[in-house]
Amino acid sequence: MEKILKKSIRIYNTLSKDEKKFLIENSKILCFKKGHLVHKGDETCLGLIAVNKGSLKAFISSDSGKQITLYKLYEGDICLFTAACKMKNIHFDINLICEEDCEILLLPVDLYEEIFKNSKKISNYINEIVMARFSDVMWILEQTVFHSLDKRLANYLLNLNKKDIEITHQKIADELGSAREVISRLLKHFENDNILKLNRNKITIINNNALLEIAEK
Amino acid sequence: MEKILKKSIRIYNTLSKDEKKFLIENSKILCFKKGHLVHKGDETCLGLIAVNKGSLKAFISSDSGKQITLYKLYEGDICLFTAACKMKNIHFDINLICEEDCEILLLPVDLYEEIFKNSKKISNYINEIVMARFSDVMWILEQTVFHSLDKRLANYLLNLNKKDIEITHQKIADELGSAREVISRLLKHFENDNILKLNRNKITIINNNALLEIAEK
Known part of the structure; x- marks a missing residue:
């Protein structure tokens, strides 16, 4: 357990003996399959979650x-919002789903x-994590409000950092908060401009510079 | 100074003698005229700001x-993001402008x-404030991504809680992150449906129930 705590709580080594003991005695390991909804809006209130293996998506x-x-x-x-019921002033509900098989460390909500x-x-550490998540959400808000979708799509594809991208249009639409048809249309538009080539569930970037130009316009 | 601190720092009375002394000795009072840009993105880093008189808008x-x-x-x-340069993991820039003449208490950034x-x-208190602002931003994100603009506009007008609303279409567009023409068109559409009446810089709600219906659809 201590090995997992060291890996997932960055400040673990700086904690006092009592704080370490508290975490070791009270944390649990949970395993979930890919696709499992670990947290659903305000219906569950697990506690603090740290990822030991796998990956999750908050949406x-x-x-x-x-x-x-x-x-x-x-x-x-670390995900904090799975303890939202115990956090003052949090008035929003997120969902958390396993994108792969996951092994998770859980500190149950009352102990958290x-x-x-x-x-x-720990309070300061949690504060830092909240700020990081806040920054993520502000970035999405700016992207959503200020950037046109073609620019966001170009940025999204570039950030994957691959020439051949295996992904469905639906998946991209979900990630960008758009509709599948809109994404498909935009991708087709990019294909017509010889920026990329579309195959079944695969996108091949053939003109990276043109994509960069759209991303930076 | 203590009177102002009591008013603006909700937990002031629960602080220790030393913490109170620190705040009293280090806080400053600043006065600004309506329209003054108190904080501009990453160009200024004032510190923690508490509003004593007037109102400000963060955008x-x-x-x-x-x-x-x-x-x-x-x-x-309280506004924290005017101390963003000293906050780990904050990667976004907000602006802060006086909507009326303002009197502000400032705790300079290093002392903050x-x-x-x-x-x-104080760390826990700041954490609570961050959560509240985070919730505000999540609300805006949800409104922006999920709700159609007519619904958002109806909600906006209802939340002003007035029958006669003196406001420009540009102002509404700014608040909702939209364009003036789009808002004008929507308002005109509402007028055609006898939901409201438009006059120069004034909107009169004539069918509150119809507006509620749009807001709740």
């Missing part, structure tokens, strides 16, 4: 099923609250 | 001048950092 969804990805969590990342209130180091 | 803006309001600050409210690091109570 919000509308009544009509539209989704927008907020951020992704990989090994060593206890150590958060009593340890200045 | 982000794009290169093309498009704006979106994040939240407003009234008497007793000192008390934040050393006082668990």
